[in-house]
Every structure is written in C-alpha cells, then in structure tokens.
Amino acid sequence: MTPAPTSRDRILTAARALFAEHGYTRTTLRAIAADAGCDVALIPHYFGNKQGLFDAATDLPVPEEALRSPVLAAPLDRIGLAVAQALVTVWDTPEGAGMLAQLRSVLDDTPERLSLLDSPVWRHVRARLEEDGVDQPELRVELAVGTLVGTVLMRTFLGSPHLSKVDTAELIRMLAPALQENLTGDLGAC
Amino acid sequence: MTPAPTSRDRILTAARALFAEHGYTRTTLRAIAADAGCDVALIPHYFGNKQGLFDAATDLPVPEEALRSPVLAAPLDRIGLAVAQALVTVWDTPEGAGMLAQLRSVLDDTPERLSLLDSPVWRHVRARLEEDGVDQPELRVELAVGTLVGTVLMRTFLGSPHLSKVDTAELIRMLAPALQENLTGDLGAC
Known part of the structure; x- marks a missing residue:
C-alpha cells in the first residue's frame, strides 16, 4: 500500500501546480495551503519562506x-x-x-x-x-x-x-x- | 525626411512594447497613452476599445x-x-x-x-x-x-x-x- 502523502508532500504538489499556473508573484502561500488542505503556518515551518518553498517545489526531481x-x-x-x-x-x-x-x-x-x-x-x-x-x-x-x-x-x-x-x-x-x-x-x- | 509619427502610430508602438512586456491583462490604456505622450481618450477614438487596440498592435506587419x-x-x-x-x-x-x-x-x-x-x-x-x-x-x-x-x-x-x-x-x-x-x-x- 502506498503511504498517504505527508503535509509536506501535499504542500509541494499544490505549490508545483499553482506556481506553474500563475507564476511566482501571483501565487500566494494562503492559496497553496488551501489547496494542500493544511494550515498556512506549516509552510514557513517546512520551507522557511516563499522562495524556499519555490526552490523545493522546482528542484530537479531525479538525482x-x-x-x-x-x-x-x-x-x-x-x-x-x-x-x-x-x-x-x-x-x-x-x-x-x-x-x-x-x-x-x-x-x-x-x-x-x-x-x-x-x-x-x-x-x-x-x-x-x-x-x-x-x-x-x-x-x-x-x-x-x-x-x-x-x-x-x-x-x-x-x-x-x-x-x-x-x-x-x-x-x-x-x-x-x-x-x-x-x-x-x-x-x-x- | 521621414514624416513624424502620428498619434495613432505612437499609440501602436507603445501598445506593442507594453503588451509584450506585461501581457494583455496587466497593461492599462492609461499606461499606453502615457508612453505614447497622448490623451487616453484618443485610444477609443482610433481603436474602439482595448481589444481593438490589441488586435491592431498585433496585426501581421506585412501583407x-x-x-x-x-x-x-x-x-x-x-x-x-x-x-x-x-x-x-x-x-x-x-x-x-x-x-x-x-x-x-x-x-x-x-x-x-x-x-x-x-x-x-x-x-x-x-x-x-x-x-x-x-x-x-x-x-x-x-x-x-x-x-x-x-x-x-x-x-x-x-x-x-x-x-x-x-x-x-x-x-x-x-x-x-x-x-x-x-x-x-x-x-x-x-
């Protein structure tokens, strides 16, 4: 069985979709948290700030x-x-x-x-x-x-x-x- | 001697530059008029509305x-x-x-x-x-x-x-x- 995605994974998935759709500036952390179904305060906890989240979301997904x-x-x-x-x-x-x-x-x-x-x-x-x-x-x-x-x-x-x-x-x-x-x-x- | 560009030409030139830089939605008629150095009321006069101006500015420039x-x-x-x-x-x-x-x-x-x-x-x-x-x-x-x-x-x-x-x-x-x-x-x- 595939394990359920963690909040961190859900935030990354939502961030990829929204940054791709609207670009960096027009995407808000609030919208990402809403899409991920989690508290917006988790984003700074995991990723520091918006740029940190962007970097993690756009990291090359393979070694x-x-x-x-x-x-x-x-x-x-x-x-x-x-x-x-x-x-x-x-x-x-x-x-x-x-x-x-x-x-x-x-x-x-x-x-x-x-x-x-x-x-x-x-x-x-x-x-x-x-x-x-x-x-x-x-x-x-x-x-x-x-x-x-x-x-x-x-x-x-x-x-x-x-x-x-x-x-x-x-x-x-x-x-x-x-x-x-x-x-x-x-x-x-x- | 090249004739001086008309207001209509100056509006088209400004529109091409601003639409290219910011896209359709984020470009205002006011900004185009300011760049062209003319009254914003001239735009509806020549082009009807924003879409009309966009169409004229993005028309194929050769036959x-x-x-x-x-x-x-x-x-x-x-x-x-x-x-x-x-x-x-x-x-x-x-x-x-x-x-x-x-x-x-x-x-x-x-x-x-x-x-x-x-x-x-x-x-x-x-x-x-x-x-x-x-x-x-x-x-x-x-x-x-x-x-x-x-x-x-x-x-x-x-x-x-x-x-x-x-x-x-x-x-x-x-x-x-x-x-x-x-x-x-x-x-x-x-």
Missing part, C-alpha cells in the same frame, strides 16, 4: 547522476536523443510540474532569468560539445533549450491539440532530430 | 502574400528555411514587437490560446505538407511553432546571452535545419 550519465555516454550523433530522453522523461513525471512552475515563473517575473540554462543537464551537454570540438557550444545549448521550452509550452500552456496528446516516448522521438540539429548540425548551412 | 509565396515556392526539402525566413524576418522588425505581444498575452491570459497556430503562414505550411503527402502535418506544424516560439522566447524574455546577439540572417540559418526536421524529418526515428 543529477541520472541525467548526467546518458548525456556523457551517448555517441555525439545521438546526443539529441539522449537529451530528449533525459529531459522529457523528467518533465513528464508528476514532479515535472516543478519544471513547468520554474518556466512559468521565469517568463513572468523572477529575477533569475537564466536559471534554465544553469540546469545540470545543459552544463553537461555544453561540456560534452566542447570536449568533442563542436563549434559554438553555448549558442547551441541556447538553441536546444529554446526548442525544448517551446515544445513544452505548446504541450501545456499553449494547449496544442496534437502535441498535447502524444505520449512521452513519442515526444522524445519527435524532438530528438531537431535537438540533434541544434547541437551538432551545420549552423551556417542554407 | 499575407509576402509570407505565402515563399512557403509555396520553396522545394519541400528547403521549407524549413522558407518558414524561418518568412517568420524571423517579421519578428525582427520593429512591428515584430506585436508578435511578441501576442505571444506574451497568449502565455498570460488571453482566451484565444491557439491564435498562434491560426496565423496564415502556418496555414499555408500545413496545406503544403498535406499536398506533398507528408505524414502528420498538423502535429509537425505544432512542433515547428514550438521550435520558433521557444527560440524567440530565449532571444527576448529569457534573455539568452548568445542567442540574443545573433543577427536576423544568422538566426534564420540556425533555425532552418531544426524546422526542416520538424516539418519533413522522420518523426519516428530513434
């Missing part, structure tokens, strides 16, 4: 190692697939709502506009491209983040009728070729 | 024909480039701020979540893919919109350090291969 190994192990001509697998798999878990929350809040109003680029996966991809002598690794990672962010937005907030219906495995296969172009294709070709 | 011909004329294996040329060229004009305004407002709160997919360019691309017997044209267009939307967001609101520095022609060349994969690549390849 960093789980993202690093596939990116480092993939042949360079399959790195688009490795990145798609690592990231889409994370986004499509229930905790992936935390990634959406981060994206929504970055778009809205948080000062840390570039937190998306600091994620460990992209750090490893950049390092990998540099090692393998691919030109313009930083720009390529920004292009790949753009492809992924746009696709996720289409799948969620922008509610694309077809893209929101494909399953995780299909989405990974569909995204891989475009990410591969971003990361290792000829950027000057025309 | 539809200018977008249609390149998409129809391109060989299928260069359609990614044709789409990138048509759309990036529009986004990167001063009036392109209207497209950003639309994107920001769609993300924020407008009811018409799918207006992006209704744009004439995508309609022509869908028709073109159907004519040429490419599988899943609707899904492919959604993927391509995602790639473009994500890239534009990285270049603007998300402030990517490298991507925001490339010029229009470079961006077109960089985006073309990923868009080509989205539109004609093997979506099931792995």
Whole structure:
C-alpha cells in the first residue's frame, strides 16, 4: 500500500501546480495551503519562506547522476536523443510540474532569468560539445533549450491539440532530430 | 525626411512594447497613452476599445502574400528555411514587437490560446505538407511553432546571452535545419 502523502508532500504538489499556473508573484502561500488542505503556518515551518518553498517545489526531481550519465555516454550523433530522453522523461513525471512552475515563473517575473540554462543537464551537454570540438557550444545549448521550452509550452500552456496528446516516448522521438540539429548540425548551412 | 509619427502610430508602438512586456491583462490604456505622450481618450477614438487596440498592435506587419509565396515556392526539402525566413524576418522588425505581444498575452491570459497556430503562414505550411503527402502535418506544424516560439522566447524574455546577439540572417540559418526536421524529418526515428 502506498503511504498517504505527508503535509509536506501535499504542500509541494499544490505549490508545483499553482506556481506553474500563475507564476511566482501571483501565487500566494494562503492559496497553496488551501489547496494542500493544511494550515498556512506549516509552510514557513517546512520551507522557511516563499522562495524556499519555490526552490523545493522546482528542484530537479531525479538525482543529477541520472541525467548526467546518458548525456556523457551517448555517441555525439545521438546526443539529441539522449537529451530528449533525459529531459522529457523528467518533465513528464508528476514532479515535472516543478519544471513547468520554474518556466512559468521565469517568463513572468523572477529575477533569475537564466536559471534554465544553469540546469545540470545543459552544463553537461555544453561540456560534452566542447570536449568533442563542436563549434559554438553555448549558442547551441541556447538553441536546444529554446526548442525544448517551446515544445513544452505548446504541450501545456499553449494547449496544442496534437502535441498535447502524444505520449512521452513519442515526444522524445519527435524532438530528438531537431535537438540533434541544434547541437551538432551545420549552423551556417542554407 | 521621414514624416513624424502620428498619434495613432505612437499609440501602436507603445501598445506593442507594453503588451509584450506585461501581457494583455496587466497593461492599462492609461499606461499606453502615457508612453505614447497622448490623451487616453484618443485610444477609443482610433481603436474602439482595448481589444481593438490589441488586435491592431498585433496585426501581421506585412501583407499575407509576402509570407505565402515563399512557403509555396520553396522545394519541400528547403521549407524549413522558407518558414524561418518568412517568420524571423517579421519578428525582427520593429512591428515584430506585436508578435511578441501576442505571444506574451497568449502565455498570460488571453482566451484565444491557439491564435498562434491560426496565423496564415502556418496555414499555408500545413496545406503544403498535406499536398506533398507528408505524414502528420498538423502535429509537425505544432512542433515547428514550438521550435520558433521557444527560440524567440530565449532571444527576448529569457534573455539568452548568445542567442540574443545573433543577427536576423544568422538566426534564420540556425533555425532552418531544426524546422526542416520538424516539418519533413522522420518523426519516428530513434
């Protein structure tokens, strides 16, 4: 039997959903507590303050190692697939709502506009491209983040009728070729 | 000598900038009038109401024909480039701020979540893919919109350090291969 979620878990789940829907500024602790069905005083108890709760809710929901190994192990001509697998798999878990929350809040109003680029996966991809002598690794990672962010937005907030219906495995296969172009294709070709 | 912009032009310019920055709901007519340096009563005079002003500010800033011909004329294996040329060229004009305004407002709160997919360019691309017997044209267009939307967001609101520095022609060349994969690549390849 699955144990009942603790108050802390319920607060995190509610926080992910509300931060994703409304962004950081427009989400109140009171609304999160109401959704979680607990006393608002529990939030400072567990998380310190709103920023602390946001950080916990948007934490990468898998160990960093789980993202690093596939990116480092993939042949360079399959790195688009490795990145798609690592990231889409994370986004499509229930905790992936935390990634959406981060994206929504970055778009809205948080000062840390570039937190998306600091994620460990992209750090490893950049390092990998540099090692393998691919030109313009930083720009390529920004292009790949753009492809992924746009696709996720289409799948969620922008509610694309077809893209929101494909399953995780299909989405990974569909995204891989475009990410591969971003990361290792000829950027000057025309 | 370029003629001085009319009040109507100044209102449109201010509206594009403010709708892009804050989205539809959070932008007031008063703020737009203040930025344009004109009386707020001129806005209903020229545009009827806030929605009328938004529609005018986010109107496609080029004749539809200018977008249609390149998409129809391109060989299928260069359609990614044709789409990138048509759309990036529009986004990167001063009036392109209207497209950003639309994107920001769609993300924020407008009811018409799918207006992006209704744009004439995508309609022509869908028709073109159907004519040429490419599988899943609707899904492919959604993927391509995602790639473009994500890239534009990285270049603007998300402030990517490298991507925001490339010029229009470079961006077109960089985006073309990923868009080509989205539109004609093997979506099931792995």
